[in-house]
Amino acid sequence: MSPYGGRAHCHEGSDVTDTKEDLARTPLHALHLELGGRMVPFAGYDMPVQYPDGIMTEHLHCRSAAGLFDVSHMGQVRVKGPDVRRAVETLLPADLVNSEEGRMHYSFLLNDKGGILDDLMATPFSDHVFMVLNAACKQSDIAHLKAGLPADCEVVEENDKALLALQGPEAAAVLSELAPEVATMSFMTMRDLEIAGVPCRISRSGYTGEDGYEISVPGDQAEAFARKLLADQRVKPIGLGARDSLRLEAGLCLYGHDIDETTTPIEAALTWAIAKSRRADGGFPGDSIILKQIAEKTPRRRVGLIGEGRAPVREGAELVNAAGDVVGTVTSGSYGPSAEAPVAMGYLPRELSEPGTEIKAVVRGRERPMKVAKMPFVERRYYRG
Amino acid sequence: MSKTYYSDEHEWIAVDGDNATIGITNYAQEQLGDVVFVELPDVGKSLSKGDEAAVVESVKAASEVYAAVSGEVTEVNGAVEEEPGKVNEDPENEGWFFKLKLSDSSELDALMDEAAYKKFIEGLD
Numbered sequence: 001m002s003p004y005g006g007r008a009h010c011h012e013g014s015d016v017t018d019t020k021e022d023l024a025r026t027p028l029h030a031l032h033l034e035l036g037g038r039m040v041p042f043a044g045y046d047m048p049v050q051y052p053d054g055i056m057t058e059h060l061h062c063r064s065a066a067g068l069f070d071v072s073h074m075g076q077v078r079v080k081g082p083d084v085r086r087a088v089e090t091l092l093p094a095d096l097v098n099s100e101e102g103r104m105h106y107s108f109l110l111n112d113k114g115g116i117l118d119d120l121m122a123t124p125f126s127d128h129v130f131m132v133l134n135a136a137c138k139q140s141d142i143a144h145l146k147a148g149l150p151a152d153c154e155v156v157e158e159n160d161k162a163l164l165a166l167q168g169p170e171a172a173a174v175l176s177e178l179a180p181e182v183a184t185m186s187f188m189t190m191r192d193l194e195i196a197g198v199p200c201r202i203s204r205s206g207y208t209g210e211d212g213y214e215i216s217v218p219g220d221q222a223e224a225f226a227r228k229l230l231a232d233q234r235v236k237p238i239g240l241g242a243r244d245s246l247r248l249e250a251g252l253c254l255y256g257h258d259i260d261e262t263t264t265p266i267e268a269a270l271t272w273a274i275a276k277s278r279r280a281d282g283g284f285p286g287d288s289i290i291l292k293q294i295a296e297k298t299p300r301r302r303v304g305l306i307g308e309g310r311a312p313v314r315e316g317a318e319l320v321n322a323a324g325d326v327v328g329t330v331t332s333g334s335y336g337p338s339a340e341a342p343v344a345m346g347y348l349p350r351e352l353s354e355p356g357t358e359i360k361a362v363v364r365g366r367e368r369p370m371k372v373a374k375m376p377f378v379e380r381r382y383y384r385g
Numbered sequence: 386m387s388k389t390y391y392s393d394e395h396e397w398i399a400v401d402g403d404n405a406t407i408g409i410t411n412y413a414q415e416q417l418g419d420v421v422f423v424e425l426p427d428v429g430k431s432l433s434k435g436d437e438a439a440v441v442e443s444v445k446a447a448s449e450v451y452a453a454v455s456g457e458v459t460e461v462n463g464a465v466e467e468e469p470g471k472v473n474e475d476p477e478n479e480g481w482f483f484k485l486k487l488s489d490s491s492e493l494d495a496l497m498d499e500a501a502y503k504k505f506i507e508g509l510d
Binding site: 050054055056057059141215241242244245309311314334335337364 | 418419421424440442443444445447449469
């Protein structure tokens with residue numbers, strides 16, 4: 001029995017070799033320790049995988065009240081320069097040029113084959129585009145942006161900022177006590193706002209399937225700000241473990257697992273994120289492949305899977321058809337605390353990707369029956385005004 | 386009269402004659418967190434010391450339970466398959482995993498008693 005063992009699911013990048021001393025710390029590190037966080041290396045940072053309540057309780061609390069997450073390890077970048085929206089559009093398939101200010105766009109950096117280098121949020125403002133990048137990818141993303149943008153564009157990493165997420169059905173009620181304006185913000189919008197005396201850049205977005213906010217705050221004010229939120233009885237701190245199970249149930253991809261350089265957005269069932277206005281002329285890396293895949297569909301596709309019984313089906317499990325042939329692989333999977341069933345994502349041939357299709361997953365040599373299922377596995381509860 | 390032994394893999398082994406009942410310790414269940422699934426060996430299976438005997442899974446990860454001693458599986462606890470939460474609630478009693486007919490009781494000499502195990506886990510924190 002090795003209680004620390006098994007495969008950790010939120011490991012990103014090459015953190016395995018990191019020693020404690022090499023790990024970076026977010027501005028909330030001391031608070032995590034004070035709250036009893038169990039710290040693990042994640043994308044080069046020393047991060048809380050859970051607090052004393054444990055992943056199950058944290059997960060359910062976020063779905064029933066409100067959870068506070070430290071996501072300061074993620075990259076926050078401002079891209080500035082003349083005609084910056086058009087410049088950024090050469091690297092990703094969103095429509096920034098015609099976008100309202102503060103409208104968030106889920107998008108991807110792509111390689112020439114249409115493979116996903118990272119998934120990200122890009123939000124145009126009056127004189128810059130603000131991006132939030134995955135922690136494990138942020139350095140390579142910044143290098144990619146600098147190499148791909150015109151020389152008169154500037155890529156500024158906001159290393160002095162923390163990023164907090166407040167998620168759950170009570171998030172709006174909690175935060176609007178500090179700033180009433182946040183109650184009517186629409187899903188996928190972002191604005192600058194002073195909250196409790198702290199200059200914040202706040203968005204109504206998240207990675208849990210719940211209503212909620214992500215709030216960028218100056219690092220030196222982050223701990224006081226987090227304490228203010230945690231002082232509300234409805235709010236509990238949530239670690240990376242529950243963050244992973246929450247996003248999985250919400251059907252949201254984890255970079256490096258469900259999507260990577262070898263998957264295109266079309267294979268990943270993320271076609272919705274290729275802006276309609278970019279589909280005629282392309283003009284982003286891998287455009288010819290991606291536009292062809294939209295027209296012709298792809299031989300394989302990312303799907304949701306629900307297991308019968310209780311056995312979690314995890315990343316790496318092979319998927320076999322009725323004849324016993326291996327036809328796909330699971331890319332994320334666990335027991336869904338709210339779905340109350342094993343839930344997973346994986347890739348299957350298109351002819352086996354219809355919801356309701358029966359498939360088997362091989363877990364420790366045993367075949368476990370699963371069904372292709374629509375995602376999300378739990379109802380999303382975004383605020384659309 | 387039974388005596389309980391402990392392994393450095395955080396299993397308890399309650400021995401009565403050549404019959405042993407095996408489960409995971411309270412320390413182990415605390416480290417694992419909420420158990421959502423337990424996979425037990427088939428009755429009649431012969432296990433050698435060190436073999437993978439069972440699997441216990443939390444939301445986050447799957448962990449193997451290895452046979453701390455050799456023997457044949459005589460009974461498994463279907464209740465923890467039905468209600469994995471029992472492993473968290475009562476790991477060292479109702480949350481037992483399986484029973485073995487010991488094939489070599491001298492293997493018990495390599496295990497710890499309760500006092501030694503307590504010391505062992507204190508050294509881990």
